[in-house]
Amino acid sequence: MKQWIAFCSILGKDTRSYYLKPPNISWGIVFPLAWTSMFFIRSGAGLEDIMSLLPGVVAVSVLFGTTSLLAVTVTFEKKGRSFERLLLAPISLELLMLAKTSGAILFGIVNAAVPIIMAAFLADLSQVQWGLAVPAIVLIAVASTFLGLFIAVSVSEVFEAQTFSNFFRFPMIFLCGLFFPIANLPVFLRPLSYALPLTYGADLLHGAFEGAMTMAPVLNFVLLGLFCLVLFGLSLHNIRRKWIV
C-alpha cells in the first residue's frame, strides 16, 4: 500500500511536470501527423494505402514519443540531484524505475493512438486485428521506453541521452522492416535487423493492420518481451553500479 502511494505520486508528478506540458503534447500530436503526411506525399499513395503505412507511422510515433523522454525524467533529475530523493525513498529500485517509466509508456501508447484515430476518418479499420495491434503497441511502447531508460542511465548529460537515442532510433526505423521489408535489405544488414526489438513489433503491426506477418505472433511477442526484460534488467544493473557508487 505504502509502495503503491509512492508509485502513484512519482507517476503523477512526472505526468504533470513533463508529459502534460504543452510542448510535449503538441510534439505527441504534430510528430505522428507530420510523419503520416510525409509518407503519403512521398509514396504518392492514395487512401487505399493507409493500411500499409499505418504500422510504420504507429511504431515511429511510439518510438519517438518514448525514448527521449527518459533523458528528462531520469538523466535530468539525476543531474539536478533530485533523483537522490527517489533513491533514498523506502521503495525497491525495481518499483521506482517502473514508476519513472510507466508515464513514458502511457505517453507512447497515446502517441500511437493519434495516427490510428486519424486513419479511422480516412479508411476502413474494420479489418484490423485489434487483439494483435493493442498488445503489440503496448509492448513496443515498453520496449522503446526501456531502451530510452537504458540510454538515460548509461550517460550523465541530458544532451548525451538525446544524441544516443537518435543514434539508435534512426537506423532502427529503416532496419526493422517497417517501411521496406527486411528481405529487401542487403544480406549483411539483416542480422542487425533481428537484433532490434522494433523488428518484432513491426512484424506484429504488419500482421494486425495488413494481415501479413513473416514470423509467428507468439515468437514476436516472446522476443519483444525478452527485449523488455533484458533492457530493464541492464538499466537497473547500471543504476546500481554507477549511481549508488
Next chain:
Amino acid sequence: MSAVIEVDGLTKSFGDVQAVNGVSFTVERGELLGFLGPNGAGKTTTINMLTGLARPDAGTISIAGIDCTRNPKAAQHLIGVVPDESNLYPELTGFGNLCFCGALYGMSRKDREERARELLALFSLAEAADRKFAGYSRGMKRKLTIAAGIIHRPEILFLDEPTTGIDVASARQLRQLVEGLHREGTTIFLTTHYIEEAERLCERIAFIVRGRIVRIESVAELMQPVQDRHAVLVSVAEPDPALAEKLAPACPDCEITAAGPAQVRVESAGPISVAPLVRFLDDLGFDVVEARKMHPSLEDVFVRITGIEADAMRKEREKPGGGKVDAA
C-alpha cells in the same frame, strides 16, 4: 540508552582518494552526534554510505538493529536525510515538494497535506507555500529541504551541513529547529565544518580529518583540558614575526604562540594578569592595540587535536556555500 546507529570499520575510496578510512562510532537513541571536519574530510561520503547512496568498500552498518551493510534499503523507512545541497524539485511549489516527499514514504494524502502545512508554518514558509521552489532564496531552500527530510517524522535524521552557505538569521533559525527536533527525541547525525555550530548543537562530537575520526567525545569531555586554561590575545599595531619570542620573558610560566602576524596568544594554567604584559610590550616599543581575555572554546580543542588552524575552517565558511555550488 541503546545504540541506534552502529558503524564499524567503514571504509570507502574513490580511485586513489581514500574518502573514508576505517570509521567506527555509535549514536545512542535520541542523541545528537556531530561530525566536525574540514571540506573533503569524508563527512558526506559517510552519510551517503549510511543512507544507501553509496556502497562501502569495507565495514558494517547497523541502523535500529537492522543490518544495512548488505541491504542499504532495509532501514530507509526509519530515516530522514537532508543532503548538503537543496535538491528538491524546482518546478514544484514548496507545498507540492513536501507532499511529494511525504508520498514517497507512503503517507496518506490527508496526513501529508496536514504535515506539510504544519512544517511550512513551523519553518516560517507558509507565505511561500504556493510559490515554486526555483524562486526561493538560498535560506528558504535550505529550510524547505530540512522540512522535506522530516515530513515523515523519521526516528533518525541525517543532516549534512545544514547551515552552510545561508544567511546568519536563517542559520540561527535552523539551529533552533534542529534543537527542537532533538528535544522531541529525534536521533540526529549532523555534519558541519563550523566549530561553533558543533559546539552549540551537539552532545557528542567526532573530529574527522582525511577520512579518519581523530577523536570522538562528549562536548564536556572535549572541553575538559581547556576548561581550566586561561588565555589572553594580544594585538600590536605593526606585524613582527618575533613577537612571541620577545614577549616570552614577561611571563615565564605561560605558553606564548603567534596567532597572527601582529597577534600573540598567551596561555597559562593559572589566571593571567594583562597589565604587566601590555607594559612589557610598551617598554619594548610596541604599540599595543588590544589585549583581551579569551574564553576556552571548542576551537582551541579542535586546533590542538587536529592541528588544523581554525582560520582554515573559517575561510571555507566565507566562501558562499562553503565553496560548493548550490545546484537547485
